[in-house]
Amino acid sequence: MRQKKRIVLGIGMICTLMIATVYMSRFTHIIAEKEWKVLNGIVVVLDPGHGGKDGGAQSGEIMEDEINLTIAFQTKELLEQAGAQVILTRDGDYDLADKGAANRKRQDIRKRMDMMNAEDVDVFISIHLNAYPNPKVQGAQTFYNEKDEASKEFANLIQNKLKVLTKSKMTSKPGDFYLLENAKTMGVLVECGFLSNPNDRALLVKEEYQKALANVLYKSIKEYFDFLM
Numbered sequence: 309m310r311q312k313k314r315i316v317l318g319i320g321m322i323c324t325l326m327i328a329t330v331y332m333s334r335f336t337h338i339i340a341e342k343e344w345k346v347l348n349g350i351v352v353v354l355d356p357g358h359g360g361k362d363g364g365a366q367s368g369e370i371m372e373d374e375i376n377l378t379i380a381f382q383t384k385e386l387l388e389q390a391g392a393q394v395i396l397t398r399d400g401d402y403d404l405a406d407k408g409a410a411n412r413k414r415q416d417i418r419k420r421m422d423m424m425n426a427e428d429v430d431v432f433i434s435i436h437l438n439a440y441p442n443p444k445v446q447g448a449q450t451f452y453n454e455k456d457e458a459s460k461e462f463a464n465l466i467q468n469k470l471k472v473l474t475k476s477k478m479t480s481k482p483g484d485f486y487l488l489e490n491a492k493t494m495g496v497l498v499e500c501g502f503l504s505n506p507n508d509r510a511l512l513v514k515e516e517y518q519k520a521l522a523n524v525l526y527k528s529i530k531e532y533f534d535f536l537m
């Protein structure tokens with residue numbers, strides 16, 4: 309009788325342990341998933357500026373549109389790992405205008421804008437590089453629509469991180485870009501540096517630096533939406 313009791317007690321303990329193990333593993337799984345998928349449900353449009361015949365800013369063989377696209381790909385990867393849905397306005401060397409469009413530039417920009425303004429989009433970042441006649445001008449700068457407080461706040465978040473990365477004193481600024489003025493979604497345009505400045509240019513062509521820029525964009529989105537959630 310006593311032995312029977314002990315067996316029952318033993319089976320009971322084993323069952324309790326098994327249930328506890330299953331429960332704990334589910335619990336840690338939920339925690340891990342929450343940490344890893346912090347951007348679950350967030351839709352991001354990344355817009356690598358220019359493409360196709362429009363290469364953007366240029367310095368010798370170095371073309372702005374190619375670097376913009378690389379930074380966009382790197383940012384996309386980071387965002388997707390964190391659970392975000394990412395839409396690229398382009399994923400190759402082309403623009404968005406139809407064949408034979410009367411005004412390619414205008415149609416291209418309108419199509420990008422339509423993608424950013426789609427109903428389910430939470431945030432957009434248009435990625436560009438700058439150029440200026442004075443080669444001494446350097447640094448990364450974030451532009452926003454001054455009528456939109458959320459975009460301004462988001463731009464400041466990015467710019468503060470860019471200041472650390474680029475050691476630039478530049479601040480974020482309202483921008484009179486067509487894209488920003490017609491945006492219905494929160495978003496910014498980031499000029500990641502000046503191709504016309506030798507220091508910026510030397511950094512902008514490096515994969516390591518492009519990844520650091522992508523990380524700034526990713527972390528800014530993560531911080532902004534993490535705070536809201």
Ligand SMILES: [Zn+2]
Pocket residue numbers: 357358364365372435436437438
């Ligand atoms: Zn550009």
